[in-house]
Amino acid sequence: MHTYPSIETKESSIINPLTDPHIEIKDLNVYIDGRHILKNINLALPNNSVTSIIGPSGCGKTTLLKTLNRLVDDTKGVEITGSVLVNGEDIYGKNAEVTHIRKKMGLLSQKPYPLPMSIYDNVAYGPRIHGTRSKKELDKIVEKQLRNVALWDEVKDRLGHSASGLSIGQQQRLCLARGLAVEPEIILGDESTSALDPLSTAKIEELLIELKKDYTIVLVTHILRQARRVSDYILFVYGGEVLEFGPTEQVLLNPQNEITKQYVKGFIS
């Protein structure tokens, strides 16, 4: 095992409590059309835990999340320096292959976007493009992942129906199942419950807590209570910089940084 250095930010120095990071970000800078969106990020995100990224709108939370699976590549005028290591491998390295990287990370977006196909095909889509052809195997994956997200009993009689016929909450769970079907190691959530009603939100949160046994989960959220409910670690981003990173209780109840303090108390949003 490597040992990881402590994290230095401009405002304060935080001792990184982690010894076994799954994702490590080194000197990451992101510019979009010349604007400096993420500034000198150095971070290590731990295995098998939930890390929530919080911070005011436009602070760079979502961009940070998108750099993890290189979806940020698609942004026009983007420029990235530094590196992001997943299991020690730089995903921005010369030999990195973007489809392979993305396969490792399931993405759960703000609103569910089911693919324009049946429920079954939505889940089978990922495995199919990665080469699974056997009907039997696909059946098995579809059932397993739909059970995983507690959707199987609700949809097992209409797997062939269009996914857009499901409720929003069901669609979001379907999207999670679709992401899990390619057997990722990491789940990225971009305000994944913001379009959902409280009941569906609770279901997704429950799932995420359960899934952290097997996955490393990184969430962007606006809701501090949600961050408190589901996450083990909290990362506070402000103006493109990481101001604070630490265990949930510590960041929310006893923040070290003055700006974090104000944000957590609701003075800035």
Added chain:
Amino acid sequence: MLNTRLVKDALVKRSTLLLLLISLSVVVIIAVGLTIKSIPLFEYSNIFQLLTDKVWSPMKGSFGFLPFIAGTLAVTLISLAIAIPLCVLTAVYLTEYASDALKNMMLPLVNILAAIPPVLYGVWGVLFIVPLIQLYIAPIFGVVTSGYSVLAGGIVLAVMIFPIMISIMVEVLQTIPYELKAASLSLGATKWDTIKHVILKKARPGIVAAIVLSTSRAFGETIAVLMVCGNVAKVPASIFDAGYPIPALIANNFGEMMSIPLYESALMFSALLLFVIIFVFNLISRLILRRLEGDQHG
């Protein structure tokens, strides 16, 4: 004060309705007028025979419209077979791959294509496409032809419907939310996987609509097609044969040879035929569109 405003409101409502009815009635008047003018021909021969008879010889009193129906369908189908794949791929390239600079340059250029008068396309067809078919394309298949053929008509027509097809398809593809593409990409799909399985599938109703609009235009296109497709009143047996689409028949002959009995009525009937073909085509495509949209949302 209030009163005048209400009166104005009512006035606008009534007058816009009136204008709508007037423009709609034009369609009805055309249909009725064409039918009335065709009646002498119906009295002379039955409709089934008119539609299936292959011989067009007005002097001898035989009016078979099959060659013209076949000519119209052949030219239109060939143009669609060329235009659909090219336009879909062009639109995909412009929306998914091209840089903003290229896109901003290409789209106005495509619109200029739409503004070129049809007769120029006809001249281009005569000077370029017809010899190309005669000297290079037909010999590959071992066929001897003058080059004036339904294939030439189809190619010229395809180029003419590019602009409308491309610009509608680009519009349609631009409405697909980025998040949907991101959902596919984040599963490790390549861009091509995403285009093939997600984008084109989501865009299908819009693409069909683009095809329908272009086809309606293709059916009626007259002058450019007339200049290159030979205008021989025979059912074309191959794409290298000459054909005689309905609009060309009307344009070539109306106002001439009217002394031949029933000739005017026959031309009117061919116009009615074109009208019905376009009407039925639109009706069917509307049904298909509704089913496609239902598939996606239901």
